[in-house]
Amino acid sequence: xxxxxxxxxxxxxxxxTVPDAQLREFYRDMVLVRRFEERAARAYTEALVGGYCHLxxxxxxxxxxxxxxxxxxxxxxxxxxxxxxxIMRGIDPSKVMAELYGRVxxxxxxxxxxxxxxxxxxxxLGGYGIVGGQIPLATGAALAIDYRDGxxxxxxxxxxGTTAIGAFHESLNIAGLWNLPIxxxxxxxxxxxxxxxxxxxxxxxxxxxGAAYRIESARVDGFDPVAVRKAAEAAIGVARGGRPxxxxxxxxxLRGHSVVDPAKYRSAEEVERLKNEDPIAGFGQKLLAxxxxxxxxxxxxxADVADVVAAAAAFAESSPHPEVxxxxxxxxxxxxxxxxxxxxxxPLFDPEPLPASGVHA
Amino acid sequence: MTIMTYRxxxxxxxxxxxxxxxxxxxxxxEIGNFEGSYKITAGLLQEFGEKRVRDTPIxxxxxxxxxxxxxxxxxxxxxxxMTINFSMLALDQIVNHAAKIxxxxxxxxxxPLVIRTPGGGGQQLGATHSQNIELYYAFVPGMKVxxxxxxxxxKALLLAxxxxxxxxxxxxxxxxxxxxxEVPDGDTPAEIGRAAVxxxxxxxxxxxxxxxxxxxxxxxxxxxxxxxxxxEVIDLRSLRPLDRDTVISSVRKTHAxxxxxxxxxxxxxxxxxxxxxSDGAFDYLDxxxxxxxxxxxxxxxxxxxxxxxxxxxxxxIAAIRQTxxxxxxxxxPS
Numbered sequence: 001x002x003x004x005x006x007x008x009x010x011x012x013x014x015x016x017t018v019p020d021a022q023l024r025e026f027y028r029d030m031v032l033v034r035r036f037e038e039r040a041a042r043a044y045t046e047a048l049v050g051g052y053c054h055l056x057x058x059x060x061x062x063x064x065x066x067x068x069x070x071x072x073x074x075x076x077x078x079x080x081x082x083x084x085x086x087i088m089r090g091i092d093p094s095k096v097m098a099e100l101y102g103r104v105x106x107x108x109x110x111x112x113x114x115x116x117x118x119x120x121x122x123x124x125l126g127g128y129g130i131v132g133g134q135i136p137l138a139t140g141a142a143l144a145i146d147y148r149d150g151x152x153x154x155x156x157x158x159x160x161g162t163t164a165i166g167a168f169h170e171s172l173n174i175a176g177l178w179n180l181p182i183x184x185x186x187x188x189x190x191x192x193x194x195x196x197x198x199x200x201x202x203x204x205x206x207x208x209x210g211a212a213y214r215i216e217s218a219r220v221d222g223f224d225p226v227a228v229r230k231a232a233e234a235a236i237g238v239a240r241g242g243r244p245x246x247x248x249x250x251x252x253x254l255r256g257h258s259v260v261d262p263a264k265y266r267s268a269e270e271v272e273r274l275k276n277e278d279p280i281a282g283f284g285q286k287l288l289a290x291x292x293x294x295x296x297x298x299x300x301x302x303a304d305v306a307d308v309v310a311a312a313a314a315f316a317e318s319s320p321h322p323e324v325x326x327x328x329x330x331x332x333x334x335x336x337x338x339x340x341x342x343x344x345x346x347p348l349f350d351p352e353p354l355p356a357s358g359v360h361a
Numbered sequence: 362m363t364i365m366t367y368r369x370x371x372x373x374x375x376x377x378x379x380x381x382x383x384x385x386x387x388x389x390x391e392i393g394n395f396e397g398s399y400k401i402t403a404g405l406l407q408e409f410g411e412k413r414v415r416d417t418p419i420x421x422x423x424x425x426x427x428x429x430x431x432x433x434x435x436x437x438x439x440x441x442x443m444t445i446n447f448s449m450l451a452l453d454q455i456v457n458h459a460a461k462i463x464x465x466x467x468x469x470x471x472x473p474l475v476i477r478t479p480g481g482g483g484q485q486l487g488a489t490h491s492q493n494i495e496l497y498y499a500f501v502p503g504m505k506v507x508x509x510x511x512x513x514x515x516k517a518l519l520l521a522x523x524x525x526x527x528x529x530x531x532x533x534x535x536x537x538x539x540x541x542x543e544v545p546d547g548d549t550p551a552e553i554g555r556a557a558v559x560x561x562x563x564x565x566x567x568x569x570x571x572x573x574x575x576x577x578x579x580x581x582x583x584x585x586x587x588x589x590x591x592x593e594v595i596d597l598r599s600l601r602p603l604d605r606d607t608v609i610s611s612v613r614k615t616h617a618x619x620x621x622x623x624x625x626x627x628x629x630x631x632x633x634x635x636x637x638x639s640d641g642a643f644d645y646l647d648x649x650x651x652x653x654x655x656x657x658x659x660x661x662x663x664x665x666x667x668x669x670x671x672x673x674x675x676x677x678i679a680a681i682r683q684t685x686x687x688x689x690x691x692x693x694p695s
Contacts, residue, residue: 077430109467118466125433126466130457136426137458143427144434147386147412167453170423177418330464331502333471333526337554338602340502348605349641 018226020292026068026225027287028301030060030280032308033084036093039309040083040100040114044259048317049100052129053114056084058254061279062187063088065228066249069236070155075123075145077138078157080115081187082127085157089122093308094315103319110322111330132158132165135184139171142180142244153239154182155232161192163206169213175244176213183235183245184215187222189253194265210246222251223279252277362545368538370512371401371477374519375439377548379409382437385523386413388424389441389477398443399479399538421450425476429459429528432474437523442478445532446492459528460503474528475519481535481572482623482671488659491667493571493624498530499600499633505553506600508532510574512542514598517551524550532600534571534623556604558611562593565681566611568634569621570597573672577621580677592681600630608634609641616647617688619680621672626654648687651680 018026037055044053056063059081067088070076078085086096091107099106100114108118115129125141128134138156145152162168163186175182186206190197197204210217216238220231228249235245254274256263266274287293328341342348365373378385386409391398393406393416406414417424421442428438442448448455459472482491499506505527509515515533522529559574560581569577574596581592593611597604612618618638620631631652638650656670 106467108465108469111467112465116465118469120469125470126462128458130453133426133453133458136423136454137430137433139423140427140430140432140438141434142430144431144436147431147436167422167426170418170420171426173418173420174423174427178415330468332505333463333468336505336602337552338604338606340602347640348637349609352644 018229022068023226023287023292024297026061026064026229027280027284027293028305029064029068029088030225030283031301032093032305033060033063033087034280035305035309036087036097036312037083039313040097041259043097043100043313043316049114050102051113051115052080053100053259054081054257055255055259056081058252058277058279059187059189059222060084061225061283062222062228062249062251065225066155066157066185066232068225068229069232071152073123073152074236075125075138075141075152075154076157077125077134077141077154078127079131079134079159079162080127080129081159082117083114086117086119086124086127089119089124091117091119091122091124093312097312097316098319101316101319102321103316104322105315105319132162132167134158135162135167135171139175139180139182142175142182143178145181146178146242151240152181153236155185155236156182157185157187159192160186160188160190160197160206161195161200162186163209164200172210172213172215172244172246176215179242180244181239181242183232183239183247185232185235186246186248188248188250191253191257193257193261194263207246207248215244215246217246217248219248219250222249223277223282225279225283251279254278362543364541365512365544366538367512367515367533367540367542368399368401370515370544371519371533372403372405374516375402376405376408378520378523379405379413384435385437385439386415387439387441388415388417388428390417390419390443392416392441397441399535401477402441421447422454425451426454426458428474429454429462429472432472432528433462433470437473437475439475439477439523442476444490444535445478445480445494446490448476448478449494449497452497455498455504455528455530456501460501463527464503471526472528473526475522475531476529477531477533479533479535479538480623481537482655482660483667484535485662485664485667487662491660493622493655495530495532495600496624496628496630499603499630501601503527504601505529506532507553507598508571508600509598510537510571510596512540512544514551514557514596516544517549518553518598520548520550521553525553529553532571536572537575540575551598554599554602554604556598556607557596558593558607559596560592560594562591563615564591565617565619565685566593566595566608566615567619567621567677567681568595568597568608570600570630571623573621573623576672576674576677580674580681583674584678584681590681590685597630597634603633603637605637605641608637612638612642613645616645617684618646619651619653619677619684621677622652622654623672624655625657626652627657629654648684651684653677653680
């Protein structure tokens with residue numbers, strides 16, 4: 001199971017020590033993702049958010065560690081569990097929440113929703129709802145960087161269950177063949193919906209799948225933001241040097257697959273165990289013990305984050321819904337003749353009066 | 362004006378666009394060293410190198426998605442899908458990603474991608490290698506689907522497709538690669554979404570695209586000679602967007618229509634055209650709209666069976682005679 005593999009991790013990669021200010025920022029960011037997701041879940045139960053809603057709860061250290069290692073000019077492709085990634089790429093949490101609410105000020109103008117966040121400015125090139133769909137796209141972005149001799153890299157995150165899909169293998173093969181600057185990151189939370197890694201992957205040590213494509217790979221403890229950051233730095237370094245990399249981040253999904261999933265497939269023992277597994281609590285206690293944080297600082301962070309999240313919800317609620325008149329604005333990037341801009345029930349052609357004679361000459 | 366084959370027109374246009382625009386590059390299976398299964402890309406690897414003419418592994422979903430991702434960053438990939446049959450391996454990337462990325466993210470990323478691929482039966486390739494499934498892509502808002510039938514249109518539509526900022530499925534046809542025609546020397550892209558009236562007429566509108574546009578022209582010429590019929594022929598050229606206005610204007614004039622397609626009858630392109638005629642020219646019709654399409658079977662290998670299953674000129678003539686007979690105001694020799 002995920003927690004067991006996490007404890008059996010190899011030692012975190014060596015590197016420079018992380019300054020205290022960075023540690024406090026990690027903690028603050030992890031709390032922000034946590035509280036944002038809790039607020040999103042509440043909004044969902046209040047029917048302010050529609051569709052599916054997948055949360056990063058339990059994955060905060062992974063999200064924060066990975067995102068902190070990217071340059072602003074690097075690109076991120078991810079899946080449908082991406083609210084935390086969007087915020088940590090620097091997108092205003094209010095615009096992320098507005099997208100959840102389906103409003104016009106949302107990061108994707110209300111067209112994407114929870115699963116499809118996109119912001120070209122912050123180089124988040126999508127949240128994707130189809131499992132594995134983002135992997136070839138991310139590989140293509142890396143090809144474009146290579147084509148132009150750029151020094152950016154692409155990071156592409158995916159879930160543990162996604163390593164079984166063809167697009168994963170086809171993409172790693174292409175990236176390996178063409179030496180593309182991309183880091184594939186498996187967020188292994190132990191469960192693809194309700195199916196365990198052990199039941200879905202013949203090689204449950206998922207990072208080893210890189211070997212089939214001669215792609216260097218490693219596994220890291222996803223509850224430790226510092227370890228994730230260091231592992232990500234090392235991976236990104238390899239990618240910037242012109243080779244792809246496969247990083248497995250072992251973490252936990254503290255709740256169901258999505259907001260509406262009660263996760264009844266989990267055993268009583270696992271539920272009990274998870275009560276004592278929390279990356280934020282663990283990291284916070286360590287920082288308190290090390291004197292990096294004190295109780296006042298923790299309280300200030302909580303209050304500050306609460307304000308950000310409350311402001312995000314208020315912004316989302318006050319943002320208007322998109323106008324129905326814009327329904328046909330985003331089908332094509334370039335105008336087309338004979339465009340079908342018809343609402344349901346509207347005829348293709350306006351009715352004409354009957355020919356006067358009823359028959360043709 | 363130069364006379365050349367459909368194949369040569371494609372090759373020369375790809376080459377010209379690659380010379381003109383550094384962001385245009387090619388990917389596909391066997392397009393480099395092997396020079397393409399149908400030799401459209403012959404010589405281009407030698408001229409442009411491996412960076413711009415990329416032989417891919419056999420991974421349709423993978424390399425199609427790679428092209429989409431590269432297009433999102435502003436490159437202009439032209440990929441070759443060896444035949445349209447194999448595009449089904451890439452269906453998720455085409456339908457769920459290429460066609461939706463612009464809309465799904467509120468217009469923030471364009472996908473200037475061209476997927477070149479031949480359809481076409483009649484080569485005794487059996488059930489999985491003889492399909493015409495352009496309908497799958499024409500069904501999807503966000504996709505553009507063009508189907509040139511002549512060397513001139515192959516050039517003009519390929520120019521347009523490469524320069525378009527939306528994903529375009531560019532349908533070629535195995536039976537057309539060796540056909541010849543006049544090709545203008547200039548640099549004039551077609552407007553995607555415009556049909557062509559390739560033969561004006563007044564007795565009946567005959568509508569086709571790709572190989573069936575040729576069948577339509579031949580049938581119209583034959584019936585003019587044999588029966589004195591004056592048939593108007595429309596080459597759709599673009600399946601999405603579909604030029605309904607040209608079709609409707611014609612049918613309002615001729616009062617009868619037969620639609621030709623190389624794919625299966627039910628739920629097809631012909632059904633869409635017929636429904637459009639019903640909507641736009643119902644009061645003008647003197648007979649029901651007929652469709653001539655492939656028999657609804659997995660296409661067999663056996664030559665007599667394959668021939669029977671594919672729509673022929675004789676099938677079209679029979680449908681035209683029956684349509685005009687239904688009009689009842691014209692007597693035709695049997």
